[in-house]
Amino acid sequence: MGEANEPRSECPINAAIEVFGDRWSLIVLRDIVFGDRRYFRELQANSIEGIASNILADRLKRLVKSGLLTREDTRAGQRARYSLTEPAIQLVPVFAQLGSWGLRHRPTSSALKARAVLLEQGGPALWQEFMDELRREHLDSKLPARSPSVRERLNAAYLTATNSS
Amino acid sequence: MGEANEPRSECPINAAIEVFGDRWSLIVLRDIVFGDRRYFRELQANSIEGIASNILADRLKRLVKSGLLTREDTRAGQRARYSLTEPAIQLVPVFAQLGSWGLRHRPTSSALKARAVLLEQGGPALWQEFMDELRREHLDSKLPARSPSVRERLNAAYLTATNSS
DNA sequence: CCTTCCGCTTGCGATTTGCAACCGCTCGTC
DNA sequence: GACGAGCGGTTGCAAATCGCAAGCGGAAGG
Numbered sequence: 001m002g003e004a005n006e007p008r009s010e011c012p013i014n015a016a017i018e019v020f021g022d023r024w025s026l027i028v029l030r031d032i033v034f035g036d037r038r039y040f041r042e043l044q045a046n047s048i049e050g051i052a053s054n055i056l057a058d059r060l061k062r063l064v065k066s067g068l069l070t071r072e073d074t075r076a077g078q079r080a081r082y083s084l085t086e087p088a089i090q091l092v093p094v095f096a097q098l099g100s101w102g103l104r105h106r107p108t109s110s111a112l113k114a115r116a117v118l119l120e121q122g123g124p125a126l127w128q129e130f131m132d133e134l135r136r137e138h139l140d141s142k143l144p145a146r147s148p149s150v151r152e153r154l155n156a157a158y159l160t161a162t163n164s165s
Numbered sequence: 166m167g168e169a170n171e172p173r174s175e176c177p178i179n180a181a182i183e184v185f186g187d188r189w190s191l192i193v194l195r196d197i198v199f200g201d202r203r204y205f206r207e208l209q210a211n212s213i214e215g216i217a218s219n220i221l222a223d224r225l226k227r228l229v230k231s232g233l234l235t236r237e238d239t240r241a242g243q244r245a246r247y248s249l250t251e252p253a254i255q256l257v258p259v260f261a262q263l264g265s266w267g268l269r270h271r272p273t274s275s276a277l278k279a280r281a282v283l284l285e286q287g288g289p290a291l292w293q294e295f296m297d298e299l300r301r302e303h304l305d306s307k308l309p310a311r312s313p314s315v316r317e318r319l320n321a322a323y324l325t326a327t328n329s330s
Numbered sequence: 331c332c333t334t335c336c337g338c339t340t341g342c343g344a345t346t347t348g349c350a351a352c353c354g355c356t357c358g359t360c
Numbered sequence: 361g362a363c364g365a366g367c368g369g370t371t372g373c374a375a376a377t378c379g380c381a382a383g384c385g386g387a388a389g390g
Contacts, residue, residue, distance in 0.1 A: 007272075008213075008214040008215070009213045009214045009277075010272070010273045010274035010277055011195075011213065011214075011267075011273065011274075011277045012263070012264045012265075012266075012267030012268045012271065012273045012277065012278060012281040013191065013192075013195050013260060013263050013264050013267055013281070014192060014195075014213075014214060014267070015267035015271035015272070015273055016263040016264075016266050016267040016271070017188060017191055017192065017263070018188075018271075019271070021186065021187065021188050021191065022186065022187065022188065023182060023183075023186050023187065023378090026178065026182055026186065027178075027179060027182065030176075030178050030179075039336085039337090040336075040337050040338070041335080041336070041337075044337095048173075048174045048176065048179075049173040049174045049176075049179060050173070051379095052378085052379050052380065052381090053337085053338065053339090054338080054339070054340085054378090054379075054380090055378070055379070056338090057337075057338055057339080058377095060337095060338095067270075074336095074337095075386075075387080076336085076337075076338090076385070076386050076387080077335085077336055077337075077385070077386030077387040077388085078336065078337085078386085078387065078388090079335090079336060079337085080336085080337065080338095087266075087269075087270040090266060090269065090270070091266065093262045093265075093266075094259070094262045094263060094266055095178060096262075097258045097259045097261075097262045098177070098178050098181045098182070098259060099177045099178050099181075100177075100258075101177075101181050101252075101255060101256065101258075101259055102176075102177030102178055102179070102180035102181040103177045104252075104255065105232075105252040105255070106177065106180035106181070106183075106184070107172075107175070107180070108175045108176065108177045108180055109175035109176075112174070112175055112176045112177065113177060116177040116178070188347090204367085204368085205367075205368050205369070206366080206367070206368075206369095209368095216348095217347085217348050217349065217350090218368085218369065218370090219347090219348080219349090219369085219370075219371085220347075220348070221369090222368075222369055222370080223346095225368095225369095239367095239368095240355080240356080241354070241355050241356080241367085241368075241369085242354070242355030242356040242357080242366085242367055242368075243355080243356065243357090243367065243368085244366090244367060244368085245367085245368065245369095
């Protein structure tokens with residue numbers, strides 16, 4: 001995928017596709033957003049789709065370059081933490097719609113389905129709450145934390161579905 | 166992109182990405198949905214991103230195979246019309262969210278921006294109306310047509326923005 | 331010093347992309 | 361009944377990208 005070349009068009013939908021329209025970018029972001037993975041090996045080892053390390057390295061680089069992630073600059077050999085930026089946090093509604101669509105029109109496991117269902121039922125209000133939560137964790141906003149967090153609720157739904165199936 | 170191989174995971178978001186997570190599938194669908202293009206050469210010639218004919222042929226084939234499009238079976242040398250299926254029509258909310266995101270976080274032309282703005286302001290109610298309109302045009306539902314259609318309104322917004330800029 | 335963990339990088343074959351040119355077919359016209 | 365325009369593609373080919381496996385240099389702990 002070309003990097004520094006000019007956009008194919010100025011259509012907003014195309015602009016979005018040019019940033020994360022490939023088979024891995026959204027997967028990486030999904031694992032950071034919903035899985036709370038912040039480190040390279042965490043992202044690679046726990047990936048249910050099995051991302052290769054060179055692909056992950058490339059996507060992280062590109063997402064940083066395009067402003068969706070930031071990387072704490074650490075010396076080599078040390079844990080480097082990735083954080084979501086505001087544009088990436090605002091992908092939550094996109095994820096919600098993608099999940100709703102996949103849920104309805106593709107075969108999915110009942111456990112992984114549970115999160116998408118909850119996210120759909122919660123609607124925009126829940127998405128906003130989740131985005132605020134992400135801002136607290138990834139940006140240095142000093143907003144107070146609430147409990148239980150939305151992610152905890154999403155994961156609880158996942159675990160419940162796992163045990164009951 | 167492998168075709169007949171099994172899915173990487175059963176996550177609803179991944180399932181969606183496996184169907185249209187590449188640089189061209191959603192562009193083709195966007196032009197059918199918002200641009201009302203139904204024929205091969207129409208899609209190729211009017212493409213603002215400049216899709217190549219072999220890529221377009223491949224994507225149309227794959228979208229038919231995955232159940233997002235249907236193709237009228239005609240003899241060779243005759244116009245073959247493509248139609249959206251119900252799953253494809255239900256991508257409207259996905260397009261709306263992608264457009265809203267691109268609008269906010271990427272540089273886009275003011276003319277093409279106008280449609281995304283209108284789609285965002287209309288909200289889920291407008292999306293539903295548009296989806297009903299698409300069902301009337303692409304499925305053989307005998308629902309009565311309304312006017313002005315949502316697409317007409319979206320295109321009017323585009324033209325207004327073009328002339329005023 | 332040795333092992334472990336860290337974020338990657340490298341090599342390499344297989345696949346996919348994208349550009350041009352071209353193809354067989356049908357239909358309307360002359 | 362030959363012709364040209366329009367139809368949906370196909371083919372060849374070079375370049376880029378993907379994806380697997382192995383390895384690498386630095387840091388931290390024992």
